[in-house]
Amino acid sequence: MNNHTESEENYIKALYHLGGDDVVASGALANRVGAKGPSATQAVRRLASKGLVEVIPYKGVKLTLDGLTLAKHILRKHRLWETFLVEKLGFGWEEVHPLAEQLEHIQSHELVEKLAEYLDSPVHDPHGDPIPQADGKIPPAIGKPLQQFSEGSTLKVVRVEDAGTDFFTQLDHLEISLGKEYTLISISSFDSSIQLNTESGESFWLSHSMSSNIYAIAL
Amino acid sequence: MNNHTESEENYIKALYHLGGDDVVASGALANRVGAKGPSATQAVRRLASKGLVEVIPYKGVKLTLDGLTLAKHILRKHRLWETFLVEKLGFGWEEVHPLAEQLEHIQSHELVEKLAEYLDSPVHDPHGDPIPQADGKIPPAIGKPLQQFSEGSTLKVVRVEDAGTDFFTQLDHLEISLGKEYTLISISSFDSSIQLNTESGESFWLSHSMSSNIYAIAL
């Protein structure tokens, strides 16, 4: 009961990401894992038979406690590997997600814990996202989305949501990275896009979908 | 044409291990990957359709040049990961094989080369086995099997064949490890088993199957 396929783990991950331990619609799930509806229905059934999810037909799916534990454990592995790739192997933070997606499926508790130790038991990954700990606890997430700052405030970017590659390409293009400081000039009341000033005085706009994945603290 | 399943890679690995680029019987192959005859036949057919092997029906299978290249690349990954696990994470040399067997399937040239660099481009893994290089060249294997030493010679263990866990359990039990020195007392003309003396004077016997996987240099 402790050995899962890669596909199963991907569904579990998706469920966690989409809803934590809340109910998720099978369509949304299928979408997230890049499959079609029926595949998700079927997959979810397999997961249910392993006690990892609860299904309410025509309503949605929900992680059980076991499923939740597994999800957090996979996320722990993912973020530890990302940390390793960036800090030890010198990868850029924008390249590591797809690699970690492979590495997170490696099966060995001992390996995970030795890796954590080797990295000095990190609490945040290279994107600033919290790394679930061995006991299942999740460190507090740092920063607030840019929208929640008032115009004129000075802020420091401390975290970005570990999303797709195109998101990072955009970030790189705008030369946004962790630790950088900006002044928030204005928030469009029309489409919620945000205007930032860099330290060197240049100004640029961020779409809502961009800025809502960028987290900062006030200075 | 560059993307292989884990199962396929396991068959390629097995072929390389069993025969290098010589013909291997399908039964032996099945045996090595822990499958039954028909599964191997089928697998081999898939590999042939990808140009990785050549099949001579009822005779055997043989790696093509592409297959050989792939095999060496997988072995490179395997041994680099083993090196990482032992040198960086502090695993014992006897524990790393099954982990490396998972890690070797991670798909990323960049990762492999960054890992190699991080480990200072090692030429031998923790068992003393040569690590195929990025260009496909294989560093010279060091040492000779214990059988090839004459009685009375003093020798140093420099390499063991990276085999199953039980082999390492045995080695550990006998407290044999890389770098240790012994005197070869005698070779049984009956069953080729070997009698060794440790530096501290204790004496013990090694079966042929054990000693033929242990390599040493003369002192």
Next chain:
DNA sequence: AAATAAATTTAGGCAAAGCTAAACCTTTGT
């Protein structure tokens, strides 16, 4: 050289995972 033994391949099944098309619930709009 024929018969038997051993190895290999074919035939036919099964489970995981995916797909499309069709059927079936739920929700929503009027």
Next chain:
DNA sequence: ACAAAGGTTTAGCTTTGCCTAAATTTATTT
């Protein structure tokens, strides 16, 4: 309240990869 729209599940098909049993080919033995 009911019909259309939208989302979900069922049905049925495909591929990978493994299995057992049966047929076939190769090797061995007398």
